[in-house]
Amino acid sequence: MSSSQQDTAVLKKPVEEKKEKMISGSEAVMLSLLEEGVDTIFGYPGGAIMPIYDSLYDFSEKIKHILVRHEQGGIHAAQGFARSSGKVGVVFATSGPGATNLVTGLADALIDSTPVVCVTGQVFAHLLGTDAFQETDVINITTPVTKWNYQVTDASEICSVLAKAFYIAKSGRPGPVLIDITKNAQIQKIKYDGYSKCDHIRSYRPKPKIRNEYIVQAAELINKAERPFVIFGQGIILGKAENEFKAFLEKSGIPAAWTILGLSALPTDHPLNVGMLGMHGNYGPNVLTNECDVLIAIGMRFDDRVTGRLDKYAKQAKVVHLDIDPAEIDKNVKSTVPVWGDCKETLPMLTKLMEKRDHSKWVSRFKEYMKEEVQLVINDELNPSTEKMTMGEVINILNELTKGDAVIVTDVGQHQMVACRYARFTQSKSNITSGGLGTMGFALPAAIGAKFGAPDRTVVAIIGDGGFQMTLQELGTIMQSGVDVKILILNNEFLGMVRQWQQLFHDKRYSFVDITSPDFVMIAKGYGIDGQRVSDRTNLKAALKTMLDHKGSYLLEVMVGKENNVFPMVPQGCSVAEIRLK
Amino acid sequence: MKQEYTITVHTENHIGLLNRIAIIFSRRKINVQSMNTSPSEIPGIHRFTIVINESEEVVVKLIRQIEKQVEVLKARYNTNDEIIWQELALYKVSTDMIADKISVERLLREYGARAVVIRRDFVIFEVSGHREETERLVKFFEPHGLIEFVRTARVAITKSSQGFHQTLKEFEEKEPGTDRVVENKYLDKNEEVFSM
Numbered sequence: 001m002s003s004s005q006q007d008t009a010v011l012k013k014p015v016e017e018k019k020e021k022m023i024s025g026s027e028a029v030m031l032s033l034l035e036e037g038v039d040t041i042f043g044y045p046g047g048a049i050m051p052i053y054d055s056l057y058d059f060s061e062k063i064k065h066i067l068v069r070h071e072q073g074g075i076h077a078a079q080g081f082a083r084s085s086g087k088v089g090v091v092f093a094t095s096g097p098g099a100t101n102l103v104t105g106l107a108d109a110l111i112d113s114t115p116v117v118c119v120t121g122q123v124f125a126h127l128l129g130t131d132a133f134q135e136t137d138v139i140n141i142t143t144p145v146t147k148w149n150y151q152v153t154d155a156s157e158i159c160s161v162l163a164k165a166f167y168i169a170k171s172g173r174p175g176p177v178l179i180d181i182t183k184n185a186q187i188q189k190i191k192y193d194g195y196s197k198c199d200h201i202r203s204y205r206p207k208p209k210i211r212n213e214y215i216v217q218a219a220e221l222i223n224k225a226e227r228p229f230v231i232f233g234q235g236i237i238l239g240k241a242e243n244e245f246k247a248f249l250e251k252s253g254i255p256a257a258w259t260i261l262g263l264s265a266l267p268t269d270h271p272l273n274v275g276m277l278g279m280h281g282n283y284g285p286n287v288l289t290n291e292c293d294v295l296i297a298i299g300m301r302f303d304d305r306v307t308g309r310l311d312k313y314a315k316q317a318k319v320v321h322l323d324i325d326p327a328e329i330d331k332n333v334k335s336t337v338p339v340w341g342d343c344k345e346t347l348p349m350l351t352k353l354m355e356k357r358d359h360s361k362w363v364s365r366f367k368e369y370m371k372e373e374v375q376l377v378i379n380d381e382l383n384p385s386t387e388k389m390t391m392g393e394v395i396n397i398l399n400e401l402t403k404g405d406a407v408i409v410t411d412v413g414q415h416q417m418v419a420c421r422y423a424r425f426t427q428s429k430s431n432i433t434s435g436g437l438g439t440m441g442f443a444l445p446a447a448i449g450a451k452f453g454a455p456d457r458t459v460v461a462i463i464g465d466g467g468f469q470m471t472l473q474e475l476g477t478i479m480q481s482g483v484d485v486k487i488l489i490l491n492n493e494f495l496g497m498v499r500q501w502q503q504l505f506h507d508k509r510y511s512f513v514d515i516t517s518p519d520f521v522m523i524a525k526g527y528g529i530d531g532q533r534v535s536d537r538t539n540l541k542a543a544l545k546t547m548l549d550h551k552g553s554y555l556l557e558v559m560v561g562k563e564n565n566v567f568p569m570v571p572q573g574c575s576v577a578e579i580r581l582k
Numbered sequence: 583m584k585q586e587y588t589i590t591v592h593t594e595n596h597i598g599l600l601n602r603i604a605i606i607f608s609r610r611k612i613n614v615q616s617m618n619t620s621p622s623e624i625p626g627i628h629r630f631t632i633v634i635n636e637s638e639e640v641v642v643k644l645i646r647q648i649e650k651q652v653e654v655l656k657a658r659y660n661t662n663d664e665i666i667w668q669e670l671a672l673y674k675v676s677t678d679m680i681a682d683k684i685s686v687e688r689l690l691r692e693y694g695a696r697a698v699v700i701r702r703d704f705v706i707f708e709v710s711g712h713r714e715e716t717e718r719l720v721k722f723f724e725p726h727g728l729i730e731f732v733r734t735a736r737v738a739i740t741k742s743s744q745g746f747h748q749t750l751k752e753f754e755e756k757e758p759g760t761d762r763v764v765e766n767k768y769l770d771k772n773e774e775v776f777s778m
């Protein structure tokens with residue numbers, strides 16, 4: 001196959017450079033991607049997208065195509081790429097099963113606001129609705145899980161539709177876009193007279209107009225506050241407003257806590273960084289949410305995993321909510337002052353009006369709670385006296401070795417919460433996790449994408465024994481592409497997070513959480529990836545160092561205590577103030 | 583408190599948007615009482631009229647979700663006293679029944695009905711008005727035999743005297759929006775609009 005492909009490539013005429021020329025719809029796709037600055041595509045071919053792949057063959061010097069092992073892996077990789085690079089991730093998939101395999105990733109990207117453009121092939125336009133081979137109603141299946149989608153049946157639309165797709169995916173609150181292109185449109189010849197980027201759509205308002213009076217009102221509230229508290233999410237990262245955010249904090253002196261998607265927007269050791277919010281967040285931020293007098297929420301959406309029981313959430317506080325998406329304001333928590341707009345712009349406006357304040361007494365309350373948490377939870381997690389290792393001690397040594405400079409990609413479960421709690425970060429866009437959807441199987445492919453998005457950085461995927469088995473076929477992608485991803489499996493021989501809930505809330509009835517695993521190290525070897533398993537603490541540090549120093553990908557499996565739990569915990573249905581330390 | 587709200591949505595005329603709007607309701611298990619799509623006074627701009635029975639708090643959240651859709655220009659909501667609305671109903675009855683048992687004159691006068699088709703075998707009447715008005719004629723025909731009945735969704739127009747441009751401006755004062763839409767220079771120029 002490959003040699004015959006080469007033959008046809010030789011026979012093909014070189015692409016002409018003239019301004020106005022006849023091209024196929026598929027070439028239009030490729031030219032559009034180049035114009036949008038795309039250099040990496042994650043994809044998987046099939047019947048209905050073959051003309052596009054045929055065209056891609058001619059562009060393979062300009063655009064890198066990463067052949068994944070499953071389309072879900074493709075879109076998760078594109079998500080990882082987008083989140084480590086700040087660019088739009090691009091995915092190719094075929095019709096029918098190829099497209100339906102994207103659905104989980106689309107839902108994940110939508111809820112976590114990740115800019116992704118998926119191009120799917122579709123059957124010929126005249127076959128739509130006939131139950132043709134590999135025909136599915138992709139547009140309707142994906143409508144609830146895309147920011148926008150569109151089916152192209154005429155090649156003359158391709159360039160303008162893709163321009164629109166990229167604009168929508170990355171502007172405002174970012175999200176996934178899917179473009180379904182019928183095969184006839186891929187083949188159809190059209191006149192190409194250049195590409196123009198999209199910079200507006202009359203019905204679409206990515207950035208709400210900033211209302212100055214709200215900025216003024218917010219500033220008044222905050223200046224008067226005795227116990228102001230900032231909680232922030234991914235909006236800071238998506239808005240590229242890390243510096244503006246830091247300036248705001250430092251002038252106002254307000255302590256700040258993060259959601260897991262906001263993690264890494266503020267360096268871990270910043271004096272005003274008081275830790276993590278939510279179900280497995282830190283003690284102080286949760287308890288003091290219900291004691292602050294002004295709660296300033298920035299680029300976050302009050303997810304139930306952050307708020308716990310809503311009718312007991314920050315009832316005493318005035319709420320200032322900064323968000324680019326007006327639909328988020330007053331959705332879960334009623335705001336006293338809504339500050340619509342891009343925080344890159346609203347934060348500096350607010351900072352200007354801030355009185356320089358020092359809230360150190362208030363900040364010290366967080367530190368006191370932290371002391372208690374260290375004593376009762378963190379010490380045992382990071383320096384355990386148990387025979388079995390804990391997840392926390394693994395992360396702790398990892399921090400020591402990476403100095404907080406690595407990109408950490410996590411899957412979903414206990415290891416995710418432990419990694420988010422204890423991993424340290426010095427720079428933004430460094431914590432990549434499936435937050436809103438909680439998609440097991442996310443980490444391995446997302447880490448692959450993250451490495452392509454940030455090739456100069458060390459990328460460590462931290463994954464549970466359960467989640468790894470959901471997308472471990474992507475080891476094939478690592479093998480073939482040669483991408484350098486460090487895989488750290490924290491193996492507790494259980495579907496740990498579910499087991500923890502069963503232990504705490506279902507009388508220890510361990511219903512189907514006892515998961516057996518293959519020999520992960522041997523599997524990695526099968527893919528040509530080096531690795532080792534560590535069961536003994538004395539070898540842990542050396543093993544982590546070997547992993548990090550290894551040239552190329554490496555798999556390290558660490559056996560941890562089977563029935564360790566993640567604490568603190570706000571049990572479902574409880575208020576954040578009712579957080580449990582054990 | 584739950585009550586009837588009429589939601590008006592101005593949109594681009596694109597395939598798939600109907601579904602995007604419909605699933606905003608069905609995802610939240612909200613029953614749509616009626617939904618109508620039609621052109622608006624602005625060429626190329628479509629108008630949805632949706633009636634639901636909900637609390638204002640829920641309606642406001644729904645409006646924001648609808649407005650979030652890329653191809654929606656504006657969504658707003660009104661209570662019944664802020665709008666003029668009509669529904670249209672058609673009634674098919676047998677001609678014999680009409681001839682034998684009913685005073686057609688009374689029908690036309692009291693019910694505001696209009697005969698649309700008169701045939702040897704059946705007659706079709708039309709009534710437009712509020713739900714109670716179209717319902718009254720159903721009640722009237724029922725004992726005699728109503729062969730077929732159908733009613734449209736509600737169509738509604740606000741009582742305020744300005745059209746969409748003006749209302750849009752006013753909403754922009756209260757609600758978020760960009761400068762671009764306040765002076766939506768593209769609104770009247772469909773051909774210059776980036777579309778497909």
Ligand SMILES: Cc1ncc(C[n+]2csc(CCOP(=O)(O)OP(=O)(O)O)c2C)c(N)n1
Nearest residue numbers: 413414415438440464465466467495496497
């Ligand atoms: C696709 C998917 N299926 C099921 C779940 C429910 N779930 C959440 S955490 C979890 C256990 C994860 O186990 P493992 O990957 O071993 O990680 P651990 O919690 O042990 O660290 C499960 C099953 C999920 N989040 N995603």
